[in-house]
Amino acid sequence: MDCPEVRDEFSALLDGELDLARRSAVEAHLAKCSDCLRELDRLKRVDRVYRELPKQAAPAGFEHRVRASLRSSRLRLRPVGLRRRAVWPLAAAAAMFLLLIGSSFLLFPRQPAEYRMAKAPEPTAQDAERALRAVNGAEGGARARGTLEAADGAMLSGETLPEAEGVPVPSTAATERRLNALAIAEPMADALGEASPDEKPVSDAEWKYANAARAASKPRPQAIAQRFGGIEASPQLDEDIGMDKADALSVSPRAEPEGATMFDHEPPESSVSTNGTQLGLAARPSIPAKGQERPKDQPVKDNAEKAATLLEVRVDPERSAGRKTAAEEVFSGARGGAAERRRVRAEAAEEDLKEVPSHKEIAGRTFEFRDGTWYQREYQDEEAVTLPRDSAELERLCDLHKELAEILALGERVVFRLGEQWYRVEPAPEVKAAETATNQE
């Protein structure tokens, strides 16, 4: 290494930042070059004189100033999760959803079927029996099932159901397609924890049959009626299927006082709850795969039993409630960004109003925050020397008592004791004047 090359490395050598190989090379050069050695010595002295300069500490009350500055710029820490969770995309999605829903109502003001939101009377056992009679009657059964499917809104009544032997399971090609689709959906529902492994998805029509059957076989608990609506006579249906008013069934969600939505009444894919018992679809006959013959060895004795065998539905109110909440969330989200924005704003406002903690422990003393001032707990309205923030006396005290810096950082106004003397620290006159002006504004 020549002299200029070695001198380029002097700083790194002085700072201990040279790797071993270079350091050895530089030292080898220095051993034989007195000029470079002298130069290195001068650089060392430069470093030494500067390192001997006194360290400057931040002025007294610095922390307080920082805090005051943060307060005046209205900065507050918010949990990162909340900050990072963008509200706008959510609001935009909600608005879009609302728009779609709204436009669909405008474009398709009324669905042809009888799936309507109406306050329905309590279903009675007689209603259900009539329903089952209709189900089992050669012509009425087909019509009723068709109607129920129509009422379901998913399977329109174009295809009537041929009587299956024994059990009146919807078995048209369309129904089977649907049931197969549900069977495909089953693992997904299981994965979401919404169904136990032995629970099977059922069609809405099946679910309704089962409900009616249960109503027929035993008195229906009030809870079921409240949650899953009732059976309503529908003039529209009367016309469509030519039945007596009483025989026409339209399963309709009730307008529940607790604000349940149509989502509550949707038959669940795999579970329905009525009386708090865990759902079991134990007796559900297996659904034949497409093109497969339905087994014919399922004995069914009477109407009620037939339907009950088809599905045994027990409902878990908690699950229902959970579903309701989810539905409400969807709706509340759909209601739009405005509500979400209001909520976020309210949260922010609440946070802004959050009080500073009422007491803090500093330097072994407890301070209490009252009326905009931090008081040392022992203070009993004794006479106190008032010191403005910018006073020389306060600075002198800070030099003498190092803990004061921290105490003064509590806030603009602090009352504390040193020895036997109480001190009241107040804002500097210009700060006070600015505060007064702000308050007046």
Added chain:
Amino acid sequence: MVLLREARQQSDAVLIEVCQNGDSTGFDELVRRYKDRIYNVLYRFLGNREDARDLAQETFVRAYRGIGSFKGEAKVYTWLYSIAANLARNRLRDCARKGRNRGTSLEALEDAAPGYAEVAASTDRTPRTFAAAHEMDEALQRCLDELPEHYRLVFVLRTFDDLSYDEIAEAAGCPRGTVKSRLNKARLLLRERLEALDVL
């Protein structure tokens, strides 16, 4: 809420996490921990107590604002220094634009040069040498002020806060090799000036 006493025992990373969870106690502790270091470096870089105080304060305000995006890949103090350095550079440019006089000129200091050698050589501090030492501190600061800002920044970070080259590179936003060459140049320039003042 984390108590101040507890906060003092926590590492910087934990304090940052506390802040990111919305608790400002962690930030109070960070201010307490680094205010002197930041102030000292700013004072040496700017050569002015008022500016140093203002910018140190502003450094913490900016840090508070940006604490949510602090990833923890850098050290807290290098992050604070990088904020401080940016603020300080901007302040110097403002001063240069406004033509603000930033203190005694080197020419004026050179007039008092004979005294510096005496002070530099003395090991005890009598009242006379104390006053002279104060003057010498001023002279050293003015020499520093005369350095171009990119040399000055690395020199100040190295000399007054003992940052490693990698940390300086992080704070100053330049490669490690640049730090090395700038430091070397800064020392050479200072040596020339101090020799002119008869300090060395």
